[in-house]
């Protein structure tokens with residue numbers, strides 16, 4: 086940033102390139118017209134010509150949302166699947182998530198502390214699975230509308246006694262738009278009036294066709310309340326993971342998505358991040374949405390302090406200057422100064438946007454009063 090070639094500097098100073106090159110030679114630097122000059126050389130040359138240099142504020146508009154990263158296929162390693170649970174209100178999403186966590190995370194592991202960090206990992210057949218505790222499609226929608234694709238597999242919960250409802254349909258269209266495999270969890274099988282066949286028939290209309298009906302969609306009959314069908318559901322997730330081979334490169338600076346964030350009275354801004362690629366480390370310089378900072382401390386889903394978080398790992402961090410939003414992207418920069426300039430530029434832009442929004446509102450208010 087802020088670099089100029091010899092030719093460009095000459096133009097700015099209204100000199101001939103050869104004069105610049107001569108001065109540089111005098112300073113012991115051999116340069117050509119198209120050579121880039123660093124800030125120090127530029128300052129020295131300007132001094133030589135008696136020109137004062139104004140500190141230029143560089144706006145670093147690195148677009149962290151639309152950056153693309155190419156990993157060498159050889160660097161890619163298996164990573165846990167990221168699973169989101171969706172479905173109609175009251176069909177049992179939260180109960181299912183809680184039940185999976187209860188059955189798979191032993192008391193000892195958790196250290197007796199129930200830490201809610203909005204996402205957690207369990208292990209089945211030696212394979213880790215990450216569950217996002219964003220039940221309700223609202224969070225899913227807001228993340229997707231902001232370009233954050235975080236889910237690998239969608240679990241569609243349908244209550245066997247209620248069948249396909251409006252939000253079931255919405256969930257299906259979200260999952261289809263995201264292009265992720267769908268597993269149907271036919272829940273509340275313990276209830277009187279449970280009718281799994283009706284659920285299967287209703288879902289045929291949405292091309293979710295059970296094997297019993299000649300299709301390929303996995304249906305798991307279960308009762309979240311009774312803990313029935315949980316193991317089968319997890320086995321099916323493992324099966325899909327094995328088929329899809331979700332991969333990431335753990336040996337690069339981390340990037341991913343904010344799952345949730347809040348301002349904690351004691352700890353300041355706290356954000357739960359899902360690392361989607363790379364490895365996040367304590368003291369990494371990070372840009373998160375329109376804020377930035379250095380990772381001060383990381384806590385995993387069991388409430389334990391950790392120093393590293395690899396791909397598909399949810400982790401809670403502190404050390405940010407401000408509170409980001411769910412769905413924001415985050416990106417680690419190896420260069421702390423770069424993180425700062427990108428972060429500051431984004432914070433500044435946000436501030437200006439807020440200001441102009443406020444200005445508009447007050448103008449409207451004014452007209453309303455007239």
Ligand code: GTP
Nearest residue numbers: 173174175176177178179180272273276308309310
């Ligand atoms: P929202 O977050 O409001 O969309 O609901 P949800 O899908 O998370 O449903 P939740 O897990 O809160 O369950 C709703 C109600 O259904 C609760 O009273 C649960 O106890 C009950 N429930 C969930 N699973 C089962 C089940 O397998 N059998 C029975 N009988 N009840 C269940």
Ligand code: MG
Nearest residue numbers: 178179180220
């Ligand atoms: Mg719920």
